[in-house]
Amino acid sequence: MNRSFGGPACFLDRSDINTDEIIPARYLTEVTKEALKPFLLEDLVLPGFDPKGEVLTQAKVLVSRKNFGCGSSREHAPWSLEVNDIYTVIAEGYARIFRQNMFNCGMLAIELPPVDIDRLFDLRKEGPVEIAVDLGGQKLTARAGSREEHFDFAISSFDKALVEAGGWVEFADARY
Amino acid sequence: MGKTIAQKIFDAHLRDEPFPGTCVLDLDRVLCHEITTPVAISDLQWRNKDRVFDRHKIKAVIDHVTPAKDSKTALQGKILREWAGRHEIPDFFDIGQNGVCHVLFPEKGFIRPGFTVIMGDSHTCTHGAFGAFAAGVGTTDLEVGILKGVCAFRKPASILVNITGQLPEQVVAKDVILHIIHLLGVNGATDRVIEFRGPVVDAMSMDARMTLTNMAIEAGGTSGICLPDQITVDYLWPFISGEYQSREAALADFTKWHSDPDAEYERVLDIDVSTLEPQVTYDYKPDCVKTARQMQGTPVNQVYIGTCTNGRLEDLEQAAAILKGKKLAPGVRGILSPASPKIYREAMEMGILTIFMDAGFCITNPTCGACLGMSNGVLAPGEACAATSNRNFQGRMGQGGMVHLMSPATAAATGIKGVITDPRDL
Numbered sequence: 001m002n003r004s005f006g007g008p009a010c011f012l013d014r015s016d017i018n019t020d021e022i023i024p025a026r027y028l029t030e031v032t033k034e035a036l037k038p039f040l041l042e043d044l045v046l047p048g049f050d051p052k053g054e055v056l057t058q059a060k061v062l063v064s065r066k067n068f069g070c071g072s073s074r075e076h077a078p079w080s081l082e083v084n085d086i087y088t089v090i091a092e093g094y095a096r097i098f099r100q101n102m103f104n105c106g107m108l109a110i111e112l113p114p115v116d117i118d119r120l121f122d123l124r125k126e127g128p129v130e131i132a133v134d135l136g137g138q139k140l141t142a143r144a145g146s147r148e149e150h151f152d153f154a155i156s157s158f159d160k161a162l163v164e165a166g167g168w169v170e171f172a173d174a175r176y
Numbered sequence: 177m178g179k180t181i182a183q184k185i186f187d188a189h190l191r192d193e194p195f196p197g198t199c200v201l202d203l204d205r206v207l208c209h210e211i212t213t214p215v216a217i218s219d220l221q222w223r224n225k226d227r228v229f230d231r232h233k234i235k236a237v238i239d240h241v242t243p244a245k246d247s248k249t250a251l252q253g254k255i256l257r258e259w260a261g262r263h264e265i266p267d268f269f270d271i272g273q274n275g276v277c278h279v280l281f282p283e284k285g286f287i288r289p290g291f292t293v294i295m296g297d298s299h300t301c302t303h304g305a306f307g308a309f310a311a312g313v314g315t316t317d318l319e320v321g322i323l324k325g326v327c328a329f330r331k332p333a334s335i336l337v338n339i340t341g342q343l344p345e346q347v348v349a350k351d352v353i354l355h356i357i358h359l360l361g362v363n364g365a366t367d368r369v370i371e372f373r374g375p376v377v378d379a380m381s382m383d384a385r386m387t388l389t390n391m392a393i394e395a396g397g398t399s400g401i402c403l404p405d406q407i408t409v410d411y412l413w414p415f416i417s418g419e420y421q422s423r424e425a426a427l428a429d430f431t432k433w434h435s436d437p438d439a440e441y442e443r444v445l446d447i448d449v450s451t452l453e454p455q456v457t458y459d460y461k462p463d464c465v466k467t468a469r470q471m472q473g474t475p476v477n478q479v480y481i482g483t484c485t486n487g488r489l490e491d492l493e494q495a496a497a498i499l500k501g502k503k504l505a506p507g508v509r510g511i512l513s514p515a516s517p518k519i520y521r522e523a524m525e526m527g528i529l530t531i532f533m534d535a536g537f538c539i540t541n542p543t544c545g546a547c548l549g550m551s552n553g554v555l556a557p558g559e560a561c562a563a564t565s566n567r568n569f570q571g572r573m574g575q576g577g578m579v580h581l582m583s584p585a586t587a588a589a590t591g592i593k594g595v596i597t598d599p600r601d602l
Contacts, residue, residue: 016362016461020569025548029241029248031214031255043571067363070396071569072548073298074212075314096367096398097298101314157195158328168328169219172320176191176200 005088005108005133007060009142011124014046017064018071019098023080025072036080056084061131063120064091069098069109078102088133090140092117103159104168108133110140110153119149135163178436181401182332182369185309185433189292191326200328204291204308206321208236209277212296214255216319228263229325235286236260237269239277240544241551275516275542278302278390278484282382283516285415289404289430294318294327299484299566300399301392305385306412307404307433309369312393332369332398335360336441339374341450346599348494349384350486350564350583352376352447353391354455358465359445366396368442371435376449377402382411383490390485391566394462404430454598457581460570468586468598478509478561479591480573481584482540483547486564487515489522491584495564496528498588498599499535505594510537511553513545535591549573562590 021044023036030036041051050056062081068091069077078101081089088108102109110133112120123129126145133140140151165171179187192200206229213236220226228234236256244250253270260268269280278299287293289307293300296318303310313327321327337356356370370392377385385402392400402408409416409426420426454468481487481495492514504510512532514520520542523529529539545552547565549572555561557576564587568579580596589599 018569020548020567020572024571024575025550028211028548028550029246029252031218031248031252033215043575045570067366067396070362071298071567073296073312073314075215075296075316078314093363093366095396097312097314101316104314104316156198158198161195168316168320169223169323172324172326173225175194176324176326 003087003106005135006131008058009061009063009129009131010056010059011121012044012046012049012062012064013121014064015066016070017044017068019069019074019077020071022069022077023074028074028076033079033083036076037083040080040084060086061088061090062086064089065117066092068094070095073097075101075105078105078107082107090120090131103162106163106167108135108163110155112151112153116151123147123149135160177440178438180334180369180371180435180439180441181307181403181433182309182334182371182399183439185290185292186332188290197331198328199331200326201292203294203321203325203327204233205286205293206234206318206325207277207281207293207295207300208234208256208318209240209297210238210252210256211240212315212318214252216315216322217255217259219319220323225323228265228322231263231265233325234265234322235267235281236265237274237277237280238271239274239280240548242274242541242543243271245551273517276484276487276544278386279487279515279519282306282386283518285412288412289408290433294321298393299390301397302386302390302484304389304392304399304401305382306408307402307430309399309401311399329398330367333367333442334369334371335365336371336373336444338444338446339372339376339449340446341376341448343376343449344452346454346585347449347452348583348585349380349387351452351455352449353388354457354462354465354581355452356445356447357391357395357463360395360463362394362396362461362463364395365392368397370395370397370400372400372402378405381490382407383488386488387485391462394566403434454583454586456586456596457568460568462566462568462581468582468596469601471580471596472598474580474596475560475594476508476562476580476590476596477559478511478553478555479504479587480511480546480553480561480563480565481587482513482515483544483565484515485566486584487513487519489519491564492519492523492528495584495588496531498585498602499592500531502535502592504536504591508591508594510535510591511540511546512537513540513552514542516542546573562587562596
């Protein structure tokens with residue numbers, strides 16, 4: 001799978017953003033991923049955040065704080081990101097099921113320490129933030145205005161293998 | 177060094193460790209419902225791999241929205257139903273036999289100590305009450321589980337919660353787990369198995385243990401688990417009597433899974449429940465917990481008793497004991513959803529449903545429904561519900577609505593007064 005993981009970033013400045021906020025249960029009656037597209041983050045109430053606004057519409061990367069994707073196991077949460085061309089989330093930490101769902105779909109749930117997450121959030125004051133992802137080198141480059149910040153990230157060998165295979169079904173089918 | 181029960185289960189099921197710390201486990205149970213399975217089914221069909229690894233290890237039910245409320249939910253049921261028929265899955269539960277998955281499947285004896293269990297549902301941790309490793313997963317994990325009978329997990333670290341003391345009057349498992357989640361926080365057990373031990377757990381019925389393990393996910397836990405014992409044997413005996421010479425033999429077998437005395441835990445939480453009070457959540461996270469007395473006087477519009485957390489017979493009995501001879505406060509809507517047909521029938525035969533009806537409750541078929549705001553009692557903006565469910569996220573039971581989580585007795589007392597009420601204060 002040839003995916004481009006970087007691009008304009010949308011910042012969600014709150015911890016414990018749950019999967020009901022990412023994709024409300026009333027949309028779980030859909031049986032295709034595409035049908036979820038209009039509803040991403042519809043129920044998230046956050047000062048300055050508009051789920052129908054340009055920042056989210058243009059975004060390819062989400063940045064957030066602790067325990068992102070907590071609550072329900074619904075893989076509809078990563079799917080609603082995927083059908084909106086968002087393949088990368090960067091956060092201080094994730095709920096287990098959401099994190100695994102991201103990698104199972106061949107997407108990235110990158111974890112950064114608090115001091116690096118703060119550095120990323122801080123970049124916003126320079127202007128709209130663009131993030132480039134180097135998966136092989138495990139590096140991020142974030143640009144806003146004339147400022148550039150560099151980050152290294154850790155990723156487990158398994159998660160990396162999942163992304164490289166295109167997802168868990170591909171990986172497991174080849175192996176078991 | 178000794179092993180925890182989770183480590184023993186992992187060792188016994190390890191198919192592969194493709195990378196250090198990544199355990200690919202053989203699965204004993206792959207459980208399915210109509211919300212998270214259809215996309216897996218469609219994807220398998222698209223890949224020309226429409227098959228199942230073992231039709232006896234898969235159990236399926238339509239439970240989240242049932243009977244179908246519109247064409248979309250009807251289609252979800254149809255996809256699951258046709259798939260179960262195509263693959264001759266004997267344990268598929270449809271209208272008339274269906275109930276809330278994490279209540280129905282244990283009732284059918286499908287879960288055993290030492291089992292590995294997955295489902296596309298975050299409250300799968302409920303089944304850990306039987307001494308199984310049971311974890312909620314997403315649709316892709318479910319899909320691989322259906323096709324290959326395996327699932328990958330990181331090597332588990334465990335948190336030991338040692339529960340001692342004497343449970344006071346009207347303080348039950350729901351209050352204990354709300355208190356534990358308050359102490360751990362919604363992120364306190366992420367990537368950990370919560371092992372519930374101690375004399376208080378030993379004295380709990382399977383119903384009460386399932387209330388504990390059901391909410392392990394709300395502290396972020398990969399699973400919750402209890403050690404199997406005589407109570408487990410007695411619950412499962414109707415289903416296992418053909419496999420063991422005696423209950424003693426079953427107990428000896430189950431005991432093999434117990435955590436070793438020198439097993440290592442990442443953290444140990446000692447909790448004495450002797451002074452614990454009925455608990456109620458406020459705000460929008462399950463770790464925002466106060467006592468019912470601290471929340472006293474908060475008005476509610478609806479009381480919802482049911483769900484995989486507290487929809488079992490014991491839960492209905494506790495609420496009925498409060499409601500007997502009393503009525504819901506004017507303006508308060510009461511909804512009871514017994515969580516399985518068996519529980520519904522037993523409650524009916526015991527006169528429990530009559531108590532609820534006399535109190536002014538609406539009694540529905542077994543379903544998840546309002547717990548996640550999909551049907552069966554969705555809240556209007558500005559409304560509040562006293563609920564025996566497991567999540568109070570913003571908008572969970574309806575956009576603009578507020579959910580206060582509590583025990584069945586506290587919910588019943590709250591319904592009678594129309595405001596949050598400690599059941600001891602009635």
